[in-house]
Structure formats: structure tokens, C-alpha cells
Amino acid sequence: MSKEKKIRRWLIISYFANIDPMAPSHHIDDRLPYLRQKGIDICLLTSPCGAHYKNLTHKRIPSPAPSGIRYEVRYFLRRKTRGKFWFKFWETLFLLPVCPFYFIEKIFLRLDSTWSWFITASIAAILLAIKKRPAVLYSTGGPVSAHIAAMVASFITKIPHVAEFQDPLVHQYAAPGRLERHFIKGIERLIFKTAHATVFLTQQAAKNACERNNNSKKSFAIYAGAVPRENMTPHSHEEVFNIVHFGSLGGSRNLDYIFKALVLLFRESPNLPNYFRLNLYGNNSRNVSKGIEQFPYREILNVKGKVQRQEAMEFMYKADVLLLIQNTDDVSFETIPSKVYEYLHTGRPVLALVYRNDELRSMLEGMGHIVVQADDELAIKRGLEAYIERWKQNQLQSSPLKSPYTVEKAVDELVTLANTISKC
Numbered sequence: 001m002s003k004e005k006k007i008r009r010w011l012i013i014s015y016f017a018n019i020d021p022m023a024p025s026h027h028i029d030d031r032l033p034y035l036r037q038k039g040i041d042i043c044l045l046t047s048p049c050g051a052h053y054k055n056l057t058h059k060r061i062p063s064p065a066p067s068g069i070r071y072e073v074r075y076f077l078r079r080k081t082r083g084k085f086w087f088k089f090w091e092t093l094f095l096l097p098v099c100p101f102y103f104i105e106k107i108f109l110r111l112d113s114t115w116s117w118f119i120t121a122s123i124a125a126i127l128l129a130i131k132k133r134p135a136v137l138y139s140t141g142g143p144v145s146a147h148i149a150a151m152v153a154s155f156i157t158k159i160p161h162v163a164e165f166q167d168p169l170v171h172q173y174a175a176p177g178r179l180e181r182h183f184i185k186g187i188e189r190l191i192f193k194t195a196h197a198t199v200f201l202t203q204q205a206a207k208n209a210c211e212r213n214n215n216s217k218k219s220f221a222i223y224a225g226a227v228p229r230e231n232m233t234p235h236s237h238e239e240v241f242n243i244v245h246f247g248s249l250g251g252s253r254n255l256d257y258i259f260k261a262l263v264l265l266f267r268e269s270p271n272l273p274n275y276f277r278l279n280l281y282g283n284n285s286r287n288v289s290k291g292i293e294q295f296p297y298r299e300i301l302n303v304k305g306k307v308q309r310q311e312a313m314e315f316m317y318k319a320d321v322l323l324l325i326q327n328t329d330d331v332s333f334e335t336i337p338s339k340v341y342e343y344l345h346t347g348r349p350v351l352a353l354v355y356r357n358d359e360l361r362s363m364l365e366g367m368g369h370i371v372v373q374a375d376d377e378l379a380i381k382r383g384l385e386a387y388i389e390r391w392k393q394n395q396l397q398s399s400p401l402k403s404p405y406t407v408e409k410a411v412d413e414l415v416t417l418a419n420t421i422s423k424c
Contacts, residue, residue, distance in 0.1 A: 009041040010418070011134040011159075013125055013150045015114055015143040017058075018050035019075075020309050023338045024142045025050060027166055030227050032056070034411040043132050045124055045149075047117055049075035057132075061124045065116030066102035070095055111180050114143040121149035129157040135422040138414075140164040144187050151194050160421045162414075163191050164199040166224075168209065168334055189213055196421040199414070204334040204359050222413045225405040226341035232317040235348060235398060241391045242277050243351065243384075244319040246312055247339050250285030253327040257353065259295055261380035266297055272388070273300050278323075281307055281315065316346045320396050321387045324352040326360075328375050336360050341405050347398035349390075351383050367401050 012028065019025035035042060036056075044053060048060040049072055062072055073094050081087045095102075109115075129137065137159050139150035147163045154161035169188045170181075192198060192213040199220050200206035206221040249255065258278075266273055279302040284292070292301060307315070316322060322343045326332045332355040340360065343350050344367060352364050353374035361371045370386060372379040390396050 008039050009043070009132060009134040010035070010136050010138050011043045011045065011125065011128055011132060011153075013045045013121065013137065013139040013146045013153075014141040015047045015117055015146045016049060016141055017044060017046040018053055021306055024166055026309070026338065027224060028140055030407045031411055031414075034408050035415070038411065038415050040415070043128055043134065045121060045128060047114070047121075048072050051079065059124060059128065061117070061120045063114065063117040064119050066098050066105050067111075067113040068116045069098055070102055071113040073098075109179075111183060112143065114145050115183075116145070117143065118145035118148035118152070121145060122152040125149045125153035126156050129153050129159055134159060136418045137161045138164065138418065140166060142166055144169060144184060147191055147195075148187060151191055154196075155194065160196040160418075161194065162197045162199060162418055162421065163195045164201075164222075164414075165205070165209070166201060168200070168205050168331065170209075170212065185212075192218070197417055199417070202334055202336050202359055204357075208334055220413075220417060222410050222417075223336070223405050224338055224341060225407045225410045226338070226345050226403075227407050228345045228403070229313055229317070232314060232346075235318055235320070235396075237391075237394050237396070238320075240275050240277050241320055241388055242279055242318075243321040243323050243387070244279040244281065244315060245323040245325060246281045246316065246342075247337070248283040248285075249280070249288045249325070250283075251327065252329045253325050254285075254288050255291055255295075255325075257375055257377050258323070258325070258380055259291065260377035261384060262297065262300075264377065264381050265384055273297050276300050276388075277302055279315075279319075280304060281312055313342065313346075316342065316348065319346075319348050320391055322346065322348050322350045324350055324354070326353060326355045326357065326374050328355045332357055332374075336363070340364070341403070344403035344405060347401075349387060349396055349399070351380075351387060353380060363405075367403065368399055 014028045016022055016025040017028050032042060043057040045059050045061065048062050052058055052060060063069060074091060077087050077090050081090060137150045137154050139146045139161065150161050150163065169184050188209065192215050195218060197218050197220060199222050200209060201222065201224050203221045206219045210219050277300055281304045283306050292303060295301065324337065324340060324343065326337065350364060350369040352369060352371045354360050354371050355374040364371050370383045372383045
């Protein structure tokens with residue numbers, strides 16, 4: 001096989017793929033068409049959680065541990081069943097024999113449910129690498145098991161490995177237990193030592209990981225970007241001011257501070273609730289749902305629940321203002337939610353509740369959006385007031401600035417990096 005042929009073939013390893021309502025899946029799903037436009041022959045290795053891609057080589061490998069089996073069977077049933085009753089029926093039937101082993105595993109090994117996928121994925125990756133002889137092993141996604149599988153396959157086959165971290169591996173909610181924290185930190189050190197390149201989605205995440213591992217030579221930052229949409233229904237001014245949030249809410253990413261800001265706002269302007277609506281698309285945790293029920297101005301809330309991605313994009317373009325809420329925890333310092341890039345491509349005004357993230361603040365303010373501190377209700381109130389005043393004057397036009405943050409640009413940078421290490 002010629003060198004050019006090798007440079008044009010990639011083995012991509014990602015635990016999640018082809019799952020509509022999941023950001024880690026969107027990340028790789030959006031890249032596949034652009035990679036293929038570049039002439040890259042793709043072999044995709046994933047878990048069975050997502051649907052099978054029929055137009056490319058796609059191998060789905062299950063996890064061997066009880067926790068992984070349970071996790072993947074539940075995902076399969078969500079895809080295949082309709083209604084809560086049938087989901088519970090088939091879940092009980094399939095998983096009852098696994099339950100004793102699952103509880104034993106959790107007693108002795110408290111790791112993320114996806115941990116064991118690296119065992120079967122490593123074997124599959126080695127076999128695929130030997131058969132397909134790709135130029136690059138590209139691992140991406142949230143679960144660390146994809147990176148371990150690529151690392152093992154790279155060690156055995158000597159094929160260069162690019163590890164892309166969609167979120168920092170080392171942070172508090174990714175590894176809540178002591179064992180898992182040590183496991184994740186050890187894996188990160190190994191990846192930094194063995195991978196030919198590590199890719200992060202923000203400059204700050206790359207900087208922090210390099211400092212942890214005393215290695216900056218192999219680390220790169222590539223903004224994730226989003227795919228610009230065409231033929232969307234344009235925004236039109238209505239009699240009600242609609243501010244819309246998309247995405248799941250839970251933990252420290254919640255509605256507490258915007259609710260406090262709204263209470264202050266409505267006390268000053270008692271008539272405002274008559275023409276103000278906060279629309280929520282996505283899943284809400286139990287605590288968030290409880291907060292919604294207890295909110296004194298419940299009539300201004302439209303809780304829409306989870307919708308398909310294409311439908312969500314259509315609603316984004318129709319919104320008066322798009323609401324972004326970051327977690328109020330340390331991981332927000334070094335992450336940019338993937339939803340940001342979709343928001344920017346709509347051109348609609350954004351009210352961003354950002355938590356101590358200068359990189360994200362600079363990105364949004366540079367495109368004319370309002371950014372406030374996520375845990376400052378007075379600042380949130382002022383941001384709302386500014387947009388409401390512009391809405392009253394019918395001055396909430398779409399931004400004339402085109403977002404430079406595209407998936408196509410991210411793929412260009414990634415391919416350039418991969419070709420560079422392939423030639424080393």
C-alpha cells in the first residue's frame with residue numbers, strides 16, 4: 001500500500017456515535033461528512049449505544065463488564081422501544097440475570113459504567129488496524145475507554161495516535177470517587193506520554209492539561225465549531241418576548257440565578273410577565289423540575305422537554321434571545337459548551353451566563369452578545385433588561401457577523417495535524 005493511501009485512511013474510535021440527542025455523538029457525527037470530503041477512508045469503531053452507519057465501515061463492539069452491558073442494553077432499548085411500560089418490561093427481562101454481577105462489580109470497582117469497553121475495543125482496534133493499515137488512530141469523546149483502546153492499538157501496531165478530549169479528563173464530576181480520580185489521572189499521564197498528539201477544545205483546557213503532565217510539545221487546541229444550517233425559518237417579531245434555553249439542566253447548571261434575576265425584574269415591572277416567556281428545551285433534573293414548580297411566576301415558563309436535534313435548530317432560529325447557562329464549577333473555566341457554536345450560527349442574540357471563563361467571554365462579546373457572570377443575579381437582570389428594551393424597539397435583528405467557528409474549519413486543522421504526524 002502506498003504512503004498516500006495510508007495518509008487517506010483513518011481508524012476513528014469513539015464510544016458514542018450516531019445518537020441524536022447527545023453532544024459527544026454530535027461531535028464526531030458532524031465531522032464524518034467533512035472528513036470524507038477530504039478523501040479520507042473512515043473505519044469507525046464505537047459501542048453499540050448508537051445506530052449503525054450504513055454508508056461507511058462501522059464496527060460496534062459491546063463492553064464485557066456487567067456495568068457496561070447494563071448501560072448499553074438500556075441505550076438499545078431506548079432506541080427500539082416506545083413507552084415506559086415496554087422499556088421497563090424488556091429491561092427487566094434482559095438485565096435481571098446481570099444484576100447480581102453488576103452489584104458485585106459496583107462494590108469492588110466504582111468506575112464509570114463505560115470503563116470496560118477499552119478491553120473489547122482494544123482487541124477490535126488492533127485487528128482493524130492490522131487489517132486496514134490506517135495512517136492514524138483518532139480517538140475522541142467523553143469516555144476515557146476510547147483513548148485507552150487507541151493507545152493500546154497504537155502501541156501494538158506502531159500507528160500514530162491522535163487523542164481528542166471533548167472535555168478535560170481530570171475534573172470533579174468526571175471522577176467523583178478516589179479510585180476513579182487516580183485511574184483517570186494515571187490514564188491522562190499515559191496518553192500524554194504515548195500519543196503523537198493530544199487535542200483539546202479550548203486553549204485553557206490544553207494549558208491546564210500540559211501543566212499537569214509537564215508536557216506541551218504534543219498538545220493542540222482546536223475549537224469544535226458547528227455546522228451552519230440553511231433554509232431555516234427566519235426570526236419574526238412577535239407580541240411576546242421569547243428567550244429560549246436548549247440543553248439539559250442539572251447540578252450546578254440550573255435556573256437558580258436567572259430565577260432570582262427574574263423575580264427582581266418582575267417586582268420592578270409588574271406587567272412584564274404578561275409578555276415575557278422563558279422556553280426550556282431539554283431534560284431537567286429532579287431538583288431543576290422542583291425549582292420550576294416552586295417559581296412564583298410559573299406562568300412565564302414553557303417547559304418543552306427533549307426534542308430532536310433538527311427541531312431544536314429550527315426553534316433556535318425563531319427565538320428572540322438564546323440563553324446559555326454554564327455550570328458554576330471549576331470545569332467551566334476550561335470548557336465551551338457545544339451549544340455555543342450552534343447558537344452563533346443562528347445569528348440570534350445570546351444572553352450568556354458564563355462562569356469565570358475569559359476565553360468564552362471573549363468569543364461571545366467579540367460577536368456582539370451579552371455575557372454576564374453566571375452567579376450574579378443583578379448582572380443577569382441588567383442583561384435581560386438590555387435585550388427587552390431592544391425587543392420593545394424591534395431592534396433584535398440577526399447579527400450581520402458570520403460565525404467563523406465551523407466544523408469544516410476544525411476538520412481542516414485536524415487533518416493537517418494528522419497528516420503531519422503521519423509523515424514523521
